Amino acid sequence: MKFFSLLAGAAAFASTAVAQYTNSTQTGGIDQVTIFTPPSNYTIPRTLYARTLLLNQDCEEDNVILATWENYLYNNNSNPYFPIYQSYDGGHTWSERSRVYDQVNGWGLRYQPFLYELSEPIGNFSAGTILLAGNSIPQDLSETQLELYASTDKGYTWKFVSHVAHGGEALPNNGLTPVWEPFLMTYNNSLIYYYSDQRDPRYGQKLVHQISSDLLTWGPVVDDVAYDTYDFRPGMAIVSALPFGQYIMTYEFYGAKEVDFAVYYRISTDPTNFNASVGYPLVATDGSVPYGSPYNVWTPVGGALGTIVVSCGNLEEVYLNHNLGAPGAWTKINTVEPASYSRSLLVLPGQEEILIAGGGVLGGEHNSVTVSSVDVVPKAPAFARCDARK
Ligand SMILES: *[C@@H]1O[C@H](CO)[C@@H](O)[C@H](O)[C@H]1NC(C)=O
Ligand SMILES: *[C@@H]1O[C@H](CO)[C@@H](O)[C@H](O)[C@H]1NC(C)=O
Ligand SMILES: *[C@@H]1O[C@H](CO)[C@@H](O)[C@H](O)[C@H]1NC(C)=O
Ligand SMILES: *[C@@H]1O[C@H](CO)[C@@H](O)[C@H](O)[C@H]1NC(C)=O
Ligand SMILES: *[C@@H]1O[C@H](CO)[C@@H](O)[C@H](O)[C@H]1NC(C)=O
Ligand SMILES: *[C@@H]1O[C@H](CO)[C@@H](O)[C@H](O)[C@H]1NC(C)=O
Secondary structure: OHHHHHHHHHHHHHHHHOOOOOEHHHHOOOOOEEEEOOOOOOOOOOEEEEEEEEOOOOHHHOOOEEEEEEEOOOOOOOOOOEEEEEEOOOOOOOEEEEEEOOOOOOOOEEEEEEEEEOOOOEOOEOOOOEEEEEEEOOOOOOOEEEEEEEEOOOOOOOEEEEEEEEEOOOOOOOOOOOEEEEEEEEEOOEEEEEEEEOOOOOOOOEEEEEEEOOOOOOOOOEEEEOOOOOOOEEEEEEEEEOOOOOEEEEEEEEOOOOOOOEEEEEEEOOOOOHHHOOOEEOOOOOOOOOEOOOEEEEEOOOOOOOEEEEEOOOOOOEEEEOOOOOOOOEEEEOOOOOOOOOOEEEEOOOOOEEEEEEOOOOOOOOOOEEEEEEEOOOOOOOOHHHHHHO
16 A cells, blocks of 8 residues: 555645646536446446547548447347447437447457547558457457457448457466457558557566558567566556657556556657657656556647646546656646546547546446546636626
8 A cells, every 4th residue: 555655645735736727517528428327237347448439530420429348248148249339419428329249259349449540541441440459258258369340431330350469368367368458559551559468478468569551460569568577567558649759658567666557658759669668657746656547648738748648547537748748747637537447538629628438447336438528728717707897
């Protein structure tokens, strides 16, 4: 409980450093809107690991938001699928668009979905193709298979594209060989498929990627974060492009000296070689260190260098950095979205509001899928009473 003693020392001066941020209640934003409430007979935890995508490559569907999550069905004999929900009003209301079923393994699409829209053509897939990465796992959890599916009609129908990485039993124990937690990003006319990998006997777990220029065939497994101590487990890589050709990768780091699963990050001009960069712990100006299942986005607003926003697994708050990830420049702001296991972030069209999606907590008996927004730009105080007298 190193974490709590570390926090206690910093709590006294934390409130003095808080800027004038508005929250969703004040801006008419999204305040814990429910996307999906699972039936009570769903298998606990019922939902987890929510992901969202803002469509922006097709006039008809621009600004539609899609959402998906891990969906623990009640019928243990049927294979799970990833639901695709849609919002046409910026996240205020939601309905089902489609379901992505396992088309090849007979196992279901069980864990860790991720949605992505191609902004440039890759191979025979045009810009605007929606990609879904995820972990196909049989009911006995004996294997893990990271997959790629694609939709050429904005997420209404889906087709299997390719297998990316195959691993062993789906348990996070050292010595087992699963693969986990895919994340996609285009770079250099190719797609980078990042994931967590327990197959290398030298590492309990490491972060890796594979690259494809046609989405069908995949290059070799390349290390992104691998620590020399076997028991150390970097996990859950998320990457965003920053100004000046830089990229940030956040990850959780079991083995960190600050706290188990401390949020760490690396900056690189080459998103295929984070292994050459230094890993920094995210330590905020109030002394807090977030931990568990981080997510990050960059938005161009909030300062000359824009704002990096980082979420974690243990807090409602998000962390901001207006200086391209400089250590010592992280501050913390409130949100109205509860902590979840692996919340995700999405920059909304105005670019000041970030949509936070949560699917609940590990083992949760009351999980549902919710979204809230947080405005990351400080607002001048509104002198409403003075204006009214003029
Ligand atoms: C679970 O609940 C849903 C909705 O309440 C119901 O339609 C369904 O039949 C139930 N399934 C089982 C297996 O009990
Ligand atoms: C489904 O299977 C899991 C693991 O096999 C078990 O823990 C759970 O209770 C089952 N759920 C239902 C509704 O039968
Ligand atoms: C792309 O499409 C063309 C024309 O249909 C076809 O000849 C080619 O084999 C396709 N390439 C791949 C990688 O599927
Ligand atoms: C881009 O990809 C090509 C091959 O497709 C490779 O030769 C080149 O080195 C790559 N450039 C960078 C900056 O990674
Ligand atoms: C990645 O970094 C680790 C730690 O610095 C190092 O031991 C390892 O050799 C590197 N891997 C590659 C492929 O460069
Ligand atoms: C959001 O703003 C409202 C109205 O000013 C306030 O009552 C509420 O406590 C704020 N919530 C958070 C999480 O800061």
